[in-house]
Amino acid sequence: MQPNQQKLISAAPALRKALLWWFMKHQRPMPWRQKISAYRTVVSELMCQQTQIATATPYFERWVARWPDFKALAKASESDVLKLWAGLGYYSRARNLLRLAKEVALLKETPRTAEAWQQYPGVGPYTAAAIASIAFREPVAVVDGNVIRVLARLTGHRALMKNGITAARHFTPLANQLVAAQSPGDFNQAMMELGATVCRKASPDCSACPLSRWCVAKAQKTTALIPKFETKKRTVQQVHRALIMKDRKILLHRQDSQARRLAGVAEIPDIQNLNIKTKTAPVFVKRRTIGQVTYEENLIVLKLNKSVQQSIHRSAQCEWVDVDQLDDAAVSGPHRRWLAEWLSLSDQPKLGRRT
Numbered sequence: 001m002q003p004n005q006q007k008l009i010s011a012a013p014a015l016r017k018a019l020l021w022w023f024m025k026h027q028r029p030m031p032w033r034q035k036i037s038a039y040r041t042v043v044s045e046l047m048c049q050q051t052q053i054a055t056a057t058p059y060f061e062r063w064v065a066r067w068p069d070f071k072a073l074a075k076a077s078e079s080d081v082l083k084l085w086a087g088l089g090y091y092s093r094a095r096n097l098l099r100l101a102k103e104v105a106l107l108k109e110t111p112r113t114a115e116a117w118q119q120y121p122g123v124g125p126y127t128a129a130a131i132a133s134i135a136f137r138e139p140v141a142v143v144d145g146n147v148i149r150v151l152a153r154l155t156g157h158r159a160l161m162k163n164g165i166t167a168a169r170h171f172t173p174l175a176n177q178l179v180a181a182q183s184p185g186d187f188n189q190a191m192m193e194l195g196a197t198v199c200r201k202a203s204p205d206c207s208a209c210p211l212s213r214w215c216v217a218k219a220q221k222t223t224a225l226i227p228k229f230e231t232k233k234r235t236v237q238q239v240h241r242a243l244i245m246k247d248r249k250i251l252l253h254r255q256d257s258q259a260r261r262l263a264g265v266a267e268i269p270d271i272q273n274l275n276i277k278t279k280t281a282p283v284f285v286k287r288r289t290i291g292q293v294t295y296e297e298n299l300i301v302l303k304l305n306k307s308v309q310q311s312i313h314r315s316a317q318c319e320w321v322d323v324d325q326l327d328d329a330a331v332s333g334p335h336r337r338w339l340a341e342w343l344s345l346s347d348q349p350k351l352g353r354r355t
């Protein structure tokens with residue numbers, strides 16, 4: 001272990017005390033913190049993977065009101081689960097949650113350790129540690145992006161790291177030494193909260209930080225340089241999608257239930273999948289970035305002429321959805337927003353709108 005890590009471990013008792021005191025005073029209210037259970041922790045952890053807390057919160061409240069425990073969720077249908085998840089993205093999380101509930105509901109006792117939780121679908125080392133430490137007080141550290149940033153700055157770790165996975169491997173032994181044995185759940189949540197609200201990526205608020213007296217990066221004025229990751233090459237991909245209406249119905253394409261991405265979820269159909277060629281200008285161009293790829297989504301209004309009808313007929317995964325029932329149709333979040341925006345235009349189609 002590096003000397004700066006050793007120094008931090010020597011200061012662990014005082015550091016834990018300062019951090020837990022700060023957390024008690026400054027933690028943000030979150031519904032899953034008010035009443036802790038294994039089920040609520042699992043749901044909140046899976047919902048908050050790749051999703052901001054403010055976005056996940058209303059979903060969490062609706063979810064636990066409808067399915068309050070593993071047994072209730074185990075009886076839900078996949079389509080109901082996907083409908084309630086619609087808009088949160090990364091739909092494999094919803095399906096994993098359902099599979100996990102079906103397995104856990106059959107057990108006499110809910111698993112208690114991070115090692116046991118890692119056997120379940122959608123639960124990686126980080127999520128397993130969060131569940132075991134928060135719901136069952138197992139003293140294992142959660143090492144997510146926020147915690148990596150705090151630990152890298154505290155130890156003045158200026159070395160270039162490949163990615164989050166290698167960084168988590170590097171910092172996990174240190175984090176496991178620091179985690180508070182008596183209240184590991186609070187310690188882990190405090191570290192994540194500190195990274196999210198004080199030790200922010202840009203402009204950390206060191207004057208408000210309970211750990212500033214131990215921070216090497218602050219002392220050396222290197223917070224802006226830490227942590228340092230290899231930069232990845234970004235690419236741009238063009239996608240053309242067809243907005244096709246028939247009476248009050250809109251054409252959607254639903255991925256089949258075995259698809260790797262968006263299984264069971266509907267989206268505005270990709271023109272390539274429909275085998276349609278068109279030179280029509282898009283009514284909107286939307287951009288979204290997933291990982292290293294920025295997708296430029298060109299939304300094109302097409303008339304339902306004979307050749308378009310034939311293309312639709314050939315595609316088994318297309319369906320007409322009444323625009324008044326879009327809320328119940330398990331449509332992905334961005335597509336739901338784009339459809340609402342398009343449908344709200346009184347004089348559609350407008351050409352060349354760029355957002």
Ligand code: SF4
Nearest residue numbers: 199204206209212215
């Ligand atoms: S002192 Fe500043 S850089 Fe160091 S851990 Fe606290 S907020 Fe982060």
